[in-house]
Amino acid sequence: MDNICVIGLGYIGLPTSGIFAQAGANVHGVDINEDVVDTLNKGNIHIEEPGLADVIKDAVASGHLTAGTTPKEADVFIIAVPTPVYDDQTANVTYVEKATKNILPYIKKGDTIIVESTIPPRTIYDNVAPILTEAGWDLDNNDLYLSHCPERVIPGKIMTELKENTRIVGGYTEEAAEKAANVYRRVVEGDIFETTALTAEMSKLMENTYRDVNIALANELAKVSEKLNVNAHDVIHLANMHPRVNIHQPGPGVGGHCIAVDPYFIIEKAKDISPLMQAAREINNSMPDFVVSQVDKLTKNISNPKVAVLGLTYKGNVDDVRESPAIDIVFKLTNNKKHYDVYCHDPHVKQQHVPLRLHDMEEALKQADVALVLADHNEYKEMDPSVFADHMKTPVVLDTRNCLPASTGKTLIHPIGNLSGLEPIDA
Numbered sequence: 001m002d003n004i005c006v007i008g009l010g011y012i013g014l015p016t017s018g019i020f021a022q023a024g025a026n027v028h029g030v031d032i033n034e035d036v037v038d039t040l041n042k043g044n045i046h047i048e049e050p051g052l053a054d055v056i057k058d059a060v061a062s063g064h065l066t067a068g069t070t071p072k073e074a075d076v077f078i079i080a081v082p083t084p085v086y087d088d089q090t091a092n093v094t095y096v097e098k099a100t101k102n103i104l105p106y107i108k109k110g111d112t113i114i115v116e117s118t119i120p121p122r123t124i125y126d127n128v129a130p131i132l133t134e135a136g137w138d139l140d141n142n143d144l145y146l147s148h149c150p151e152r153v154i155p156g157k158i159m160t161e162l163k164e165n166t167r168i169v170g171g172y173t174e175e176a177a178e179k180a181a182n183v184y185r186r187v188v189e190g191d192i193f194e195t196t197a198l199t200a201e202m203s204k205l206m207e208n209t210y211r212d213v214n215i216a217l218a219n220e221l222a223k224v225s226e227k228l229n230v231n232a233h234d235v236i237h238l239a240n241m242h243p244r245v246n247i248h249q250p251g252p253g254v255g256g257h258c259i260a261v262d263p264y265f266i267i268e269k270a271k272d273i274s275p276l277m278q279a280a281r282e283i284n285n286s287m288p289d290f291v292v293s294q295v296d297k298l299t300k301n302i303s304n305p306k307v308a309v310l311g312l313t314y315k316g317n318v319d320d321v322r323e324s325p326a327i328d329i330v331f332k333l334t335n336n337k338k339h340y341d342v343y344c345h346d347p348h349v350k351q352q353h354v355p356l357r358l359h360d361m362e363e364a365l366k367q368a369d370v371a372l373v374l375a376d377h378n379e380y381k382e383m384d385p386s387v388f389a390d391h392m393k394t395p396v397v398l399d400t401r402n403c404l405p406a407s408t409g410k411t412l413i414h415p416i417g418n419l420s421g422l423e424p425i426d427a
């Protein structure tokens with residue numbers, strides 16, 4: 001099998017390296033972070049993802065996977081570096097540009113170059129291709145086969161979805177799409193659809209924009225339901241019995257590196273004609289304020305309230321805190337005029353990855369006035385709700401993920417979609 005060089009060994013690049021190595025390819029992984037490279041060369045991993053550790057351990061032990069801070073010659077280059085947004089919410093594609101420049105000394109005629117990073121429409125044509133053509137390669141005549149193959153795995157199931165998901169392969173030329181499709185056919189069991197790079201870029205962005213808009217609708221329903229004293233969860237349950245309706249679940253906001261970011265890549269290129277996408281972003285970004293307003297309401301009669309925050313990641317059972325609304329909520333509470341005393345707990349997050357002090361569960365809950373569940377980790381879903389009553393001053397819980405059981409005994413649980421019974425706690 002071909003030699004593959006994967007640039008960027010994060011949540012996407014590392015599992016991708018692992019499955020290609022497992023399938024028998026010789027994979028060289030590259031990362032600018034020396035700690036990532038050292039950890040990998042010891043057969044260990046630096047991220048949490050079920051099933052990944054064993055695959056990487058075996059791949060390193062068998063010699064099919066090596067890592068370094070510089071690329072090596074290969075037949076296939078896969079670029080999986082970050083594409084964040086700047087503060088003004090425009091895309092930062094400089095990581096992709098740098099990664100492309102970094103492989104220039106190692107590429108040869110006939111190589112396949114695949115950008116897996118999520119990128120704004122036209123990035124392949126306007127940012128990546130010019131770097132290669134300026135270096136003398138004729139892409140129109142397939143000196144190199146350049147394509148964009150967006151990734152659509154869900155953290156927590158990356159190892160199975162990498163193989164099972166349907167893939168879109170967008171080529172700079174038709175031949176480039178075919179070459180890239182053949183690379184993935186070695187590991188992907190799902191269907192692989194070939195198209196142009198631009199259509200692939202837009203398809204990936206629209207997948208996450210679709211989800212952002214639908215989550216915004218559920219979040220708006222939660223706010224409207226609070227005003228109208230309706231239980232949004234009952235409404236969603238019943239409305240979804242319609243065969244063509246699928247209202248999503250409300251929550252504390254949208255985080256992570258995909259749904260909270262990708263719509264901006266389209267908005268940036270079509271600001272005047274994308275009001276729905278912009279409104280969805282605004283609604284989802286407003287949810288942390290909505291959550292804080294509910295905590296304010298609960299603690300109206302208490303001075304210097306103690307709040308236990310359970311869960312800091314952007315979703316349950318992952319260790320990823322990027323763009324997490326939970327972090328936003330904690331800062332909004334600590335900077336609030338009420339001077340909340342906030343104690344955070346998250347069994348999945350390492351202290352060095354968050355700018356907040358972490359506590360164990362007992363410390364966080366001890367004498368707390370309110371507990372705020374911000375991530376639906378199994379540890380919280382499976383917890384006996386009497387734990388809240390055992391430790392808290394007043395066992396009142398605001399469940400922004402609707403993941404806990406109903407109120408029981410002394411423990412009062414308010415799910416975000418059903419805030420009609422929410423009354424200020426007695427001082």
Ligand SMILES: NC(=O)c1ccc[n+]([C@@H]2O[C@H](COP(=O)([O-])OP(=O)(O)OC[C@H]3O[C@@H](n4cnc5c(N)ncnc54)[C@H](O)[C@@H]3O)[C@@H](O)[C@H]2O)c1
Pocket residue numbers: 007008009010011012013030031032033036080081082083095098099102116117118119151152153154155257258
């Ligand atoms: N995480 C997901 O679930 C997911 C899903 C689909 C698509 N994506 C997209 O995939 C891309 C990568 O995301 P991720 O979550 O793996 O990011 P990540 O931050 O976990 O990993 C990226 C890695 O690239 C390294 N890096 C940065 N610049 C580099 C360079 N010039 N050379 C070598 N290494 C470099 C970083 O040190 C980091 O380890 C992004 O565009 C993201 O939007 C991510």
